[in-house]
Amino acid sequence: MLKRFAQILLAVSLCAFCACRREQSSGGASAGKKKHKAEFVLTYSVFFPSTHIHAILANQWAEAINERSDGRIQIDVFPGGVLSSASENFESVIKGVSDIGMSCFSYTRGMFPMIEGLDLPWGYQDGEQATRIANEYIEFFKPAELDEVTFLFAHAHGPGILASRKNIGSVAELSGHTIRGTGLSAQMIQALGANPVGMSQGDAYEALRKGVVDGTLCPIETLKGWKQGEVISHVIRIPAIGYTTAMFVVMNKNTWNRLPPELQELIRQVNLEWQHKHGLAWDEADQEGENFVRELGKSFHDFPAEENALAKKAFEPMFTDWAAKLEAKGLPGNQALQFMQKQFAQETAAE
DSSP states (O other): OHHHHHHHHHHHHHHHHHHHHHHHHTTTTTTTOOOOOOSEEEEEEEOSOTTSHHHHHHHHHHHHHHHHTTTSEEEEEEOTTSSSOTTTHHHHHHHTSSSEEEEEGGGSTTSOTTGGGGGSOOOOOOHHHHHHHHHHHHHHHOOGGGTTEEEEEEEEOSOOEEEESSOOOSHHHHTTOEEEOOTHHHHHHHHTTOEEEOOOHHHHHHHHHTTSSSEEEEOTTHHHHTOGGGGOOEEEEOTTTOOOOEEEEEEEHHHHHHSOHHHHHHHHHHHHHHHHHHHHHHHHHHHHHHHHHHHTTOEEEEOOHHHHHHHHHHHHHHHHHHHHHHHHTTSOHHHHHHHHHHHHHHHHHHO
16 A cells, blocks of 8 residues: 555656646747646546557647647646556546546456457557547447446557467467467467466566466567567467457546536547557557567567468457347447448458
């Protein structure tokens, strides 16, 4: 408890220091332009560490809202899970522990039955595509699982890869290995005959270093963003995996309802810009992640075509099972399946 309090106190001090520095550095640029006193001071809990690009983008999003509202909204960003852990983030927003939160839908399994289908191995090509489809899907279906919060936007990484301490060249070689995964990526691991272990990215480094897990399914950016490239030896591209991890940015409903309509609309407009920035950032981070791992001298290889075909076939039941489970709950599973299939058919036709 004392350690948690010290972390929060340190984060608050850092936010106050940064806010003071922003005031000092912007004094000349904003001279002559009167800013309102902050009417709304909000907290934003982000599970990414402060140095990660998406924590940086969260800060830039908060600064853009402050600037465009002429200072009426101040958003203090707390990265690194200081206010709430990755798995507690969504519930913490509902309860008002933080006003705004960013984390992964898949970190709370079973809570987002409609949305978790976004994480299936649809064959995403990049983060921009995955982010765009995630937002279109949520906008179209407006899932009831988001009713307790105000949904701001989603973003999602590019296609996942297998990063491993061991060289794995076939589906058969995966048998018996322990692989880190969350949500549907854990089901993918199981479908390939390996043993899934659920844990957040923040815990994966030590698990890989100590050999608690043999590998991890992740976007390649993770190998730099979370330094996991230091504790793996091989990057194995399996095109059939092609999954993403959809992430939310949500606001406490009462906090949202306190904002006047003009500030709500301002936030909506900033959201449209930043969801695109997050999508592009995933792709830039993927390239940086690959460069980082190559500089460390780790090996890269692709699954042979015949092994990739076996992996793709192993995943087929996941799509129909997801739709059937939704239908059993009275949710539009077949419509959701058709929506996603149509999206990717259109994407392929446009190439």
